[in-house]
Amino acid sequence: MTAAATGVPERLTALVQALRSHGIRIGTGETVDAGRAIEALGLTDRERVREGLAAALLHSEGQRPVFDPVFDLYFPRGIGAPDTKDTSGTGRGFDRDDLRDRLAAALAANDQAMLAQLAAEAVDGMGGYGTRPGSGGAGGSGGAGGSDGWSSHQTLSRLRPETLLARILAGIRQGTAEDDFTDRLTADEIRRRIESFRGQVRTEARRRIAERRGADEIARRAIAPTADRVDFLIAGRAQLDELRRTVQPLARKLATRLAARRRRAARGHIDLRRTLRGSLSTGGIPMRPVLRRRRPARPELVLLCDVSGSVSGFANFTMLLVQALHDQFSKVRVFAFVNRVDEVTDLIARGTSDPEGLGSRIISGAAVTGYHGSSDYGSSLGEFTERYADAVTSRSTVFVLGDARTNMSDPNVPALRTIASRARKVYWLNPERRAQWQTGDSAAGTYAELVEMYECRNARQLSALIARLLPV
Secondary structure, three states, X not given: OOHHHOOHHHHHHHHHHHHHHOOOOOOHHHHHHHHHHHHHHOOOOHHHHHHHHHHHHOOOHHHHHXXXXXXXXXXXXXXXXXXXXXXXXXOOOOOHHHHHHHHHHHHHHOOHHHHHHHHHHHHHHHOEEOOOOOOOXXXXXXXXXXXXXXXXXXXXXXXXXXXHHHHHHHHHHOOOOOOHHHHHHHHHHHHHHHHHHHHHHHHHHHHHHHHHHOHHHHHHHOOOOXXXXXXXXXXXXXXXXXXXXXXXXXXXXXXHHHHHHHHHHHOOEEOHHHHHHHHHHHOOOOOOOOEEOOOOOOOEEEEEEEOOOOOHHHHHXXXXXXXXXXXXXXXXXXXXXXXXXXXXXXXXXXXXXXHHHHHHHHHHHOOOOOOOOOOOHHHHHHHHHHHOHHHOOOOEEEEEEOOOEOOOOOOOHHHHHHHHHHOOEEEEEEOOOHHHOOOOOEOHHHHHOOOEEEEOOOHHHHHHHHHHHOOX
């Protein structure tokens, strides 16, 4: 899709398709509502259009980090490189110090229009790299027509807007008598504005690349996915925080599904003998099938979680999710390990109001590490069978959470075999890609011969597996 050759309906359709490719569920009715929103709002106020489309298409605030950059691609601020001091494509005439002076003034005044203009000038003057044939431009000098592409990282590295904080604060303090508290608030506000400007630079660079390569390609490759589609092993702190905020809503949804499954399962299967006996009065026609009722008994759940640094985010989120579902089971027991194992059921129950600090509470409050700090599945599984064998019964479903990387230690297959023989069912959720199993120090293939192992790389996969595998 070329930005200059499409109309509003095509842009809206492409926007919806790009959002769907990132896992945001948008139906036909919502798309129609978005079209009506544009018709009602008009196109004169771009930010109003942004908010109108977000209200029509999105289901949660957590989807905004995906929506906003995709919106900027399909409804850009402008088409083509902006008019700047340098129009020759050579970089001559661009004054970095002058731009920094104007940027400091705009940040101090919170002048959004000027900040948008300065972001465009910065990318034009410092973000270009390479030289298109016949342009006459110098490599890396930027310019409206002489660059192979634009880099927001290069722009921000050269401009360094974060170094303007002290200058802006000094200008604001002149003639005022602010106390320390007010001063800190002002500094935090300026930092927020600087970060917002950095986002505008990134948006401007993406827009220009999209004009050349196509918005569809950039939307597919350059937009970060929603938090529930980010791999646990590479998720940043902000994404893990977002996931922790979704624990309770996700748990309520899963609890509803489990309750429905339990109601269906409680109806039982046909008791053939009693049905045939009852059909004697109707000449052998089974008019009234008799069901063999199941005894209502909620199952037990046991979690055995690797909380070492490599997989701690995955384990912590799963523990919080299962804890939120505890009413669905007669008993839930949670055990954490690195190279030793300890029960942390009480730690999780007490920490539901503060999920962010769960990992640190487990590490400091439970005996999960011994003489070294690396994962040791063999010794942990062995210690679990020795100390906590009574936690696993014929009614227990056991979930093992971890990447199965033993750091070249003995995987202790007999210990896992013992757990599997005592449990109703054992499932292993592995946050690594299946292609990485049994590579390096991974014993995933060995363990998978004993228990069912599933790839579980993100929260979306986890919720689907929990809904399918949890016993009823």
